[in-house]
Amino acid sequence: MNRGLRIGALRVAGLLCLVLGLSGCALRPTVPGSSVRWSERQADLQSLPGWELRGRIAVKSGNAGGQGRLRWQQAGDSARLRLSGPLGSGSMEIRWDSGQVVLTDRKGEVTAAYSGPDAVEQFLDQQLGWHFPAVHLRYWVLGIPDPHSRARQIFDPDGWLMQIDQDGWQVGYSEFRQYSGQWIPHRVSIEDEHARVRLVIDDWK
Structure with missing residues (x-):
């Protein structure tokens, strides 16, 4: 030719x-946004007052697991997550704010509440049988490490983030897409020797 x-x-x-x-x-x-460095991207995402994503999630933790649809709204340190499908046993909403977690069913009735520094982990363990560091998730789903603990980032030859290693967990990224001017992971895998989470982000703003 x-x-x-x-x-x-x-x-x-x-x-x-x-x-x-x-x-x-x-x-x-070659790199997100052509001229934007990953460190600058990380700082931009950390400074956002809030964001929302919609996607699909699959979890395997010990003998427990499932899959479903996820809507996640983050505002500062407060979060609201809605799970639907088999993973949420129909539909449920999780509200997480200042060391308190409240679970409501599809009718809006409170079915469980937890408080304290480990409230999220207690909720995941007792209600869903999951064992993983929920406090890191708000950062990992954006393709950045939690700034409150040490982490290692691995990049591919083209400069794209492939993996974050943090607190014994491996977070893998196989694809990024641009939403609202930001490069956001489309496919995320989170795992250690006991649990595995797969997330596909369909929309983010």
Whole structure:
């Protein structure tokens, strides 16, 4: 194929990607936002007053596990998570604020409440049978380490984040997409020797 035909083919492929929205055609720059460094991205995301994501989650912890849909709203240190599908046994909402966790059912009735520094971990253990550091999740789902403990970040040859190792957990990233001007993980895997979480983020703002 000569140079002119090759350039023409690339342009056609690019237009098809734009029109059809084919994820397999996505062309990404060498680093997120072309000139934005990961350290700058991390600082930007940490300073956000709030965000919301929608996606799908699958969890395996010991003999417990399941999958379902997730809606997560974060405002400062407060969070509201809605789980639906088999994972949430229909539908349930988790409200997490200042060391207190409240679980409500689909009718809005409180079914469980926990308080104290380990409230989230107690809730996950006793209500869902899960064992993992929930306090880190608000950072990991954004593709950044929790700034309150040491972590190692591993990047691929093109400069994209592949993995975060933190407090005995491995957080893997296989794809990033741009939402509201930020590069956000599309697929996230979180695991240690006892538990595994898989998350697909379909929308973030």
